[in-house]
Amino acid sequence: MHNSLTAVSNSTVAGLGRLARFFGFSDVMGRLYGTLLLSPDPLSLDDLADGLEISKGSVSMNMRALERWGMAKEVWMRGERKKYYAAESDLWQVIRNVLGSREQREVQVALQVLSESVEKLKEAEAELTPEEQELSRYYLDRVVDLQAFFKVAQMALETVVGSGESLDFDAVTRIEIE
């Protein structure tokens, strides 16, 4: 294959590996995704293992993870006994999958814990010494700050996750500032 095609493929695959790590996935997941994205045809586990020079076991596990995250789909090739995979090539769909399941859950949990903290502090107030009450009010202030922060995050996520095919460039620049 021509030099330049190989070079582009390598840097794209490597870049997606990097991006995957950045998002808390494994490097291999990103590279598998990249390899599939740049392949006009679906690839088998062996194709992927050979292409990335990693073990088949690793490909198997990581491909299942990619499937769970909605980043790749199994493709049935008639007359073939092998499994074939293709990348989900709508990047916005991928982002919505990830933000929708993982990040939203994180934020949800955080908000949950923070509400419980507010509860606890309010309930306990009566039993506190004056000194403790002062600290309790301090905690309450900080916890409320965190709540405000996570609520904005939650709204931002909902906006992205709930959006249609893709976000409009111009629209994003129209986020207004206080």
Added chain:
Amino acid sequence: MHNSLTAVSNSTVAGLGRLARFFGFSDVMGRLYGTLLLSPDPLSLDDLADGLEISKGSVSMNMRALERWGMAKEVWMRGERKKYYAAESDLWQVIRNVLGSREQREVQVALQVLSESVEKLKEAEAELTPEEQELSRYYLDRVVDLQAFFKVAQMALETVVGSGESLDFDAVTRIEIE
């Protein structure tokens, strides 16, 4: 100290540790930040090491990282030889620091690599066999998709980073969808 205060402190500190890991920082950084955030007064390295039951060496290194990220500040206590730290309590400032230095650089690099890929593919076009040309066009499509994606990310980051004191809740809900 009262039970409930300890419980709230623990869960908040643990939660910020989790969040830190989520953002690609170390757990300890998050817990140090949390401890400082919940302390009405600045804390010394020893206070922090004792409070979190980790070594002073670790506290020293992680606090310097927190400082570099603009998440904590050194506070001079007169008549004291120890170093004291306080959390940067404006969470929006913290987010802007992180997005501004780290995430923006990532996106920048990605866009750079993608432009180079487009260049390479266009330059090489003439030398390609017909079959390679087809693959090249396929690559170009995928690379352009990625570019579009990162450009939106770049704009979103610029919006947050360039914003003033804090983002308005309502405003975030007004991001428009294509």
Added chain:
DNA sequence: CTCTACTTTCAAAATGTTTTGAACGCAGGG
């Protein structure tokens, strides 16, 4: 300048994560 109370550094140890490959399981063809 020296002493002392601190902070920083860093190499070794502990811990955590990823990768591998051999063993196993399973389905379809003969």
Added chain:
DNA sequence: CCCTGCGTTCAAAACATTTTGAAAGTAGAG
């Protein structure tokens, strides 16, 4: 059925990160 060609699993090995603590560095008080 059994055989074959695949996919999956999982324990052990390789690798990476984090933590520790002891040694070295540093700054201020006297």
